[in-house]
Amino acid sequence: MFRTVSQRYPTGFRLVATVVLCAVALAITFVLTPLDDSKLAGGAAMSIVILGLSWLIGWSGQVSLGNAGFMAIGAYTTAIWANHHTTSPIIWSLFLSTVLGGVSGFVLALPATRLRGPYLAGMTLAFSFAVAPLAIDSRSLTGGSGGLFINFLNSPSWFANLFSGSDALVKANAQWPADVAIVVAAVAFFFMANLFRSRTGRALRLVRDNEVAAELVGVNLQRTRTLAFVISAAYAGLGGSMMTLLSGSVTPQTYGLTLSILLLTLMVLGGIGTLSGAVIGGLIYSYSDNIVSIVNKVTGVNPTSTFGANLKGIVFGVLLILTMMLAPRGLVGLGSYLRRLVRR
Amino acid sequence: MGTFLASRVMTDIFGGLATGAVVALIALSLVIIWQSTHVLNFAQGAMGMFATFVGMNLVFHGLNYWLCLLLSVVTGMVLGGVTERVLIRPLYGKPEINPIVVMIGFLGVIEAVIASIWTTNITMLPSPFSQIYYQSAGHTILVSPFIFYEVALVAIVVIAIALLFRRTNLGLQMRAAALAPEVSRLLGVRVGRLLTLGWILSTGVGTLAAVVVSTGQVLAPTNMDGIFVSAFIAAAVGGLESPLGAIIAGLAIGLTEQFILDFWSTSIAPLSGVIVLVIGLSLRPQGLFTKHVSRRV
Amino acid sequence: MIRVENLSVSYGAVAALRDVTFEAPTGKITTVIGANGAGKTTLLRTISGLVKPRQGSIRLGEFELIGTATEEIARRGVGHVPEGRGVIEELTVEENLRLGALASKVDLAEGIARQFAQFPALESRRRNYAATLSGGERQMLAMARALIARPSVLLLDEPSLGLAPQVTADMMRTISELCASEDLTVILVEQNAKSALRIAHDAVVLHLGRVAAFGTAAEIAADESLRRYYLGVVT
Numbered sequence: 001m002f003r004t005v006s007q008r009y010p011t012g013f014r015l016v017a018t019v020v021l022c023a024v025a026l027a028i029t030f031v032l033t034p035l036d037d038s039k040l041a042g043g044a045a046m047s048i049v050i051l052g053l054s055w056l057i058g059w060s061g062q063v064s065l066g067n068a069g070f071m072a073i074g075a076y077t078t079a080i081w082a083n084h085h086t087t088s089p090i091i092w093s094l095f096l097s098t099v100l101g102g103v104s105g106f107v108l109a110l111p112a113t114r115l116r117g118p119y120l121a122g123m124t125l126a127f128s129f130a131v132a133p134l135a136i137d138s139r140s141l142t143g144g145s146g147g148l149f150i151n152f153l154n155s156p157s158w159f160a161n162l163f164s165g166s167d168a169l170v171k172a173n174a175q176w177p178a179d180v181a182i183v184v185a186a187v188a189f190f191f192m193a194n195l196f197r198s199r200t201g202r203a204l205r206l207v208r209d210n211e212v213a214a215e216l217v218g219v220n221l222q223r224t225r226t227l228a229f230v231i232s233a234a235y236a237g238l239g240g241s242m243m244t245l246l247s248g249s250v251t252p253q254t255y256g257l258t259l260s261i262l263l264l265t266l267m268v269l270g271g272i273g274t275l276s277g278a279v280i281g282g283l284i285y286s287y288s289d290n291i292v293s294i295v296n297k298v299t300g301v302n303p304t305s306t307f308g309a310n311l312k313g314i315v316f317g318v319l320l321i322l323t324m325m326l327a328p329r330g331l332v333g334l335g336s337y338l339r340r341l342v343r344r
Numbered sequence: 345m346g347t348f349l350a351s352r353v354m355t356d357i358f359g360g361l362a363t364g365a366v367v368a369l370i371a372l373s374l375v376i377i378w379q380s381t382h383v384l385n386f387a388q389g390a391m392g393m394f395a396t397f398v399g400m401n402l403v404f405h406g407l408n409y410w411l412c413l414l415l416s417v418v419t420g421m422v423l424g425g426v427t428e429r430v431l432i433r434p435l436y437g438k439p440e441i442n443p444i445v446v447m448i449g450f451l452g453v454i455e456a457v458i459a460s461i462w463t464t465n466i467t468m469l470p471s472p473f474s475q476i477y478y479q480s481a482g483h484t485i486l487v488s489p490f491i492f493y494e495v496a497l498v499a500i501v502v503i504a505i506a507l508l509f510r511r512t513n514l515g516l517q518m519r520a521a522a523l524a525p526e527v528s529r530l531l532g533v534r535v536g537r538l539l540t541l542g543w544i545l546s547t548g549v550g551t552l553a554a555v556v557v558s559t560g561q562v563l564a565p566t567n568m569d570g571i572f573v574s575a576f577i578a579a580a581v582g583g584l585e586s587p588l589g590a591i592i593a594g595l596a597i598g599l600t601e602q603f604i605l606d607f608w609s610t611s612i613a614p615l616s617g618v619i620v621l622v623i624g625l626s627l628r629p630q631g632l633f634t635k636h637v638s639r640r641v
Numbered sequence: 642m643i644r645v646e647n648l649s650v651s652y653g654a655v656a657a658l659r660d661v662t663f664e665a666p667t668g669k670i671t672t673v674i675g676a677n678g679a680g681k682t683t684l685l686r687t688i689s690g691l692v693k694p695r696q697g698s699i700r701l702g703e704f705e706l707i708g709t710a711t712e713e714i715a716r717r718g719v720g721h722v723p724e725g726r727g728v729i730e731e732l733t734v735e736e737n738l739r740l741g742a743l744a745s746k747v748d749l750a751e752g753i754a755r756q757f758a759q760f761p762a763l764e765s766r767r768r769n770y771a772a773t774l775s776g777g778e779r780q781m782l783a784m785a786r787a788l789i790a791r792p793s794v795l796l797l798d799e800p801s802l803g804l805a806p807q808v809t810a811d812m813m814r815t816i817s818e819l820c821a822s823e824d825l826t827v828i829l830v831e832q833n834a835k836s837a838l839r840i841a842h843d844a845v846v847l848h849l850g851r852v853a854a855f856g857t858a859a860e861i862a863a864d865e866s867l868r869r870y871y872l873g874v875v876t
Contacts, residue, residue: 063441065448111622117440118384118584121448122576123621125386129573130615257569261452264445306460313456320449324442325434513743520729520740527727530689532715532744532790 014193022186026179034174038246039286044181045242047282048188050267051275052235055192058273059201060228061208063117065260066108066124069131070233072255074101074240079148079250080141086151094184094241101237102230109229114222128260135252147251150244153177177246184242185282188235193275195231204228258313265320271332280331288312347483355486356602362491363571364598365498366553370568370575371582371590372502373549378584379522380542382440383432384576386447389568390454391427391547392554395420397462397563400469400555409472417551424547428540458565471560494556501549502591508545509587518542574601577617581624593624642667643688643794643826648697650680650687650850657683659850661697665843667793670820670827672837672858675847681830682724684847685796688828689721690714701794716744720787724798728779728786730772734763737771741786756785759819777808788819794826795819801833809833813840838862 029037053067074097081093108127112120135142142148155169155176163172195201203224206214211221244250266285271277284291292312296303301311327334348354370388377385385391399416403409431450435443473489509515520528521538529535558567578597582589597620604616643665650658658680665671673681686692688699690711699706706714715721729737735753742752757764760781766774771782780800787795797816801809817840820827831837838844841858846867854867861867 057441061439061441063444111626115625118378118444119580119625121386121444122384122573122580123618123625126573126577126618126621129570130618134615258452261448264448265452268445306463308460310456310460313452314460317449317451317453317456321431321446321453324446324449325431328438328442513739516732516736516740517743520732523731524727524729526691527723527729528740529691529711530715530721530723530727531741531786532712533740534712534744 011194014190018186018190018193022182025182025186029175029178029182032175034171037174037178041178041181041246042243043282043284043286044178044185045239045246045282046263046266046285047278048185048242049236049239049263050270050281050285051188051192051278052232052239053263054267054270054273054278054281055195055235056228056232057267059196059204059208060225062112062225062229063121064112064124064229064232065121065257065264066127067232067236067263068255068257068259069124069127070101070105070236071240071243071259072131072135072250072252073104074098074237075244075250075255076135076142076148076240077101077237078241078244079150082150082244083148090153090180090245093245094238097241098234098238101240102234104237105230105233106226108233109226112229125257125260128257132252132256135255142252145252147249149249152248153180153245181242181246184238188238189275189278192235196275200224200227261320262316265316267330268320268323268328269330271330272328274332277330277332288316291315347481349480349483349485352606356606357599358486358491360599360602361595362494362598363574363602364595365495366556367571367574367578367598368591368594369498369501369553369556370550370572371578371594372505372587373546373553374575374579375582375584375587375590376505376542376546376549378579380518380539380546381428381432381436383443383447384584385546386444387427387451387454388547388550389554389572389575390451390458390565391423392420392550392552393558393565393568394454394458395423395547395551396554396558396567397458397565400558400563401462403469404467409470413552413555416555417548420551420554421544421548424543424545424550425540427547428543432543433536433539455565462563466562468560468562469558475560490560497552497556501552505545505549505587514541574598574617577621577624580621596620642702643828644698644700645684645688646698646700648684648687648699649695650683650692651695657850658687658694661847661850661852663843663845663852663855665794665826665828667826668820668824669842670817670829670840671843671845672829672831672834672841673845673847674831674834674837674861675853677832678849679847680850681847682798685721685723685798685828685830688714688796689719712744715790718791718793719796720790720792720794721796722780722783722787722798722800724802726779726783728771728774728782730770733768733770734774734782735767737782737786738763738789741789745790747789747791752789752791756789759788759815760785776803777805777812780804780808780812784815788823791823792825794828797827797829799830799832801831801836809836813837816840 029040032040049067049071053064056062056064077097077100078093081088081096085092108124112123115123136145152173153176155172159176160169160172163169203214203219206217207219207221207224215221240255266281267277269284270279270281292315293303295301295311295315296308301308303309303311323330374385374388377383377388395416398419399412399414402412402415427450431446432443435446471490473493475488475490477488478485509519517528517533518538518541521533521535522542525535554568557571561567574597575594578594579590581597582591582593597617600620601616645664646662648658648661649656661680661684663671673684675681683692687694688706690706690709694707697707701717701719704717706719709717729740732740738753738756739749742749757767762778763781763785766778771779774782784800800812800816804812813836816827816829819825829837829841838858838861844856844858844861845852846854846861854861854864
């Protein structure tokens with residue numbers, strides 16, 4: 001059996017591993033162009049949400065299509081808070097969004113965790129559909145269909161001072177959000193890595209594989225499922241908050257069914273239930289436009305035609321279906337398969 | 345009489361039942377697929393819309409409405425059969441999230457394909473029946489010939505399906521294949537074909553609903569999204585196993601949403617479905633119309 | 642006639658049947674006996690195509706059954722009353738019977754009438770759901786449902802399971818009569834070796850997936866040393 005590093009070593013190792021990987025990622029942002037930095041920032045934010053979804057689907061077997069809705073809650077929380085407390089540090093925005101994401105997850109979990117498979121997926125789908133109209137209608141709070149705008153995440157002076165040259169500020173302002181996103185993602189991944197190995201993580205796997213057996217060994221099904229759902233929603237809230245901070249705006253149209261499908265696609269492509277799968281999913285998100293333009297080039301589809309405009313949806317939908325049918329463990333599964341092949 | 349029929353409550357009842365009838369039809373189509381293959385078809389609405397685009401777009405090129413309707417339904421049936429064979433059949437025996445995820449992916453693909461083939465036509469799909477509301481003693485009653493057509497169509501389809509399943513040998517074999525696939529095979533029932541037939545039938549019904557929903561509307565890929573969610577809620581509250589439950593719940597949801605829309609707020613209407621689902625399933629997690637099934641280890 | 646040759650079946654690494662060979666002639670009852678886990682049910686399920694064997698051959702007359710789909714095997718005249726009887730509880734007695742006849746060319750009304758004549762207890766309950774039937778009635782329904790298609794082969798998996806001794810005796814007598822009157826090839830899997838050997842012509846004793854003995858029922862019943870295989874007792 002192939003065992004991951006985090007399985008063999010305790011929390012201390014995971015902390016060191018997280019810090020090292022985070023430092024490497026930060027170092028890379030110094031080398032990349034401002035454009036790549038901003039792409040990476042989006043990917044880091046998205047990987048947090050994907051990780052939360054991956055935990056819910058991979059570890060507890062509950063399929064949620066509502067995580068885009070929880071992202072919206074985090075995204076709006078951040079925008080509203082930042083507009084009322086312009087000087088408050090972003091850590092408060094992130095914290096509040098995570099908590100509110102989790103709380104709304106809890107409210108939805110009350111009925112949701114009693115439901116199984118298709119019932120749960122359908123209910124969260126209904127939630128996904130309900131969020132945008134609700135946001136549009138609560139105009140005084142959310143700014144209606146136009147959404148809300150906040151100040152961009154500009155780099156502090158100490159960070160800007162690290163750069164020199166004529167485009168120092170441009171580079172610093174592009175890289176700072178990426179670095180913030182990477183650090184936030186690192187914290188989220190560290191927490192999840194520990195959760196995977198915790199009692200809760202093991203209990204959740206047991207609940208997924210055999211409910212009756214789990215009950216027999218004293219696992220509270222309802223509480224375990226609810227916890228999984230709440231954590232997943234909190235991660236979505238955090239990711240949504242990060243998205244608002246990065247884009248400087250939030251609009252209701254962003255957080256619809258399409259995003260839920262995209263989240264699911266990225267998670268499945270990366271590899272369900274794994275940390276590295278969530279990272280891969282985030283990276284695919286970062287470079288999804290590049291992937292689509294490659295498909296454009298190969299197939300010769302004019303990107304400005306109606307077909308070209310919808311190519312992204314088709315490509316990712318087809319990828320999701322193919323992955324699920326042919327390699328349900330995603331790229332991570334493919335990776336370990338190839339590794340085994342080489343060793344032989 | 346005119347005042348009564350045009351009163352706010354009666355208006356809402358008419359409107360709610362008209363929507364509810366279509367919701368019930370889609371819910372019924374979901375139950376047919378669920379019973380045959382234990383897959384909840386998340387792409388049902390989108391598949392119906394795709395078939396509607398194929399068939400009903402020809403109305404704009406001068407083809408007869410009824411011919412186009414027939415063409416749409418046939419397209420939907422073919423699409424359903426092919427989907428079962430290609431996407432669903434390989435997944436039998438896999439974890440239940442696999443078909444869910446695949447059908448969600450398919451939903452995304454179809455909506456994108458529709459949007460990329462047909463540039464949104466701003467002309468409304470003409471209705472074969474007048475959509476002008478009746479008048480009674482100077483009051484407008486929210487009932488039109490089109491609504492009668494809609495309700496009658498739903499009633500005919502529901503009765504036809506009930507007769508098929510209850511009264512014919514084919515229906516008996518379809519029920520048996522769904523209830524006990526292995527025993528059915530031992531009795532020489534060609535179960536695989538019947539499962540495909542279940543999908544064909546279901547997507548045919550779903551397409552009929554999509555055509556009705558789109559009549560008098562602009563054809564758009566997302567026409568079915570909202571009503572599909574309502575239909576899913578109806579099917580779930582009814583218990584996914586019970587066609588009658590799906591129909592009753594469908595009508596009830598149409599009415600509930602209409603009343604909330606009218607007496608409360610427009611934006612809360614989508615959420616009201618979630619609330620109905622939560623309450624309904626809190627009372628009976630297996631649905632209101634199914635016998636309790638115990639879970640096995 | 643069913644001819645099984647060198648049949649081996651495994652579930653993953655576990656061998657369920659190893660090199661099983663025997664013949665079940667037309668117009669006779671061949672009983673398959675053995676302790677729990679000897680592979681009796683697996684044998685019937687392999688004949689019906691529900692289990693794919695690793696190797697071997699199963700012939701119905703000249704026709705090779707291996708590789709043929711279960712429903713097509715049934716349509717070729719192999720009736721199978723599975724373990725637990727497989728009565729569909731959500732359907733009525735008559736619907737269960739109709740289901741059995743639909744895949745064959747038998748006239749529906751005539752077929753049902755014939756089965757009601759054979760099993761009169763079912764007629765009064767024709768409109769009842771099968772869920773309401775007693776164990777004995779369920780066994781009758783399962784048999785009637787298999788027989789209505791006029792099969793040439795009848796596979797019976799533990800028909801006596803859960804039945805009272807008197808009901809079992811009646812059931813065995815019916816099986817014996819049917820075998821003679823319809824010229825059936827009957828393969829009867831039984832835990833209750835005593836009653837099975839009483840009506841059978843030939844017997845196969847399975848032990849841990851192998852044929853421990855194959856001979857006439859009288860020979861097997863007389864062989865004291867075989868008892869430990871099918872009774873599960875070491876003497």
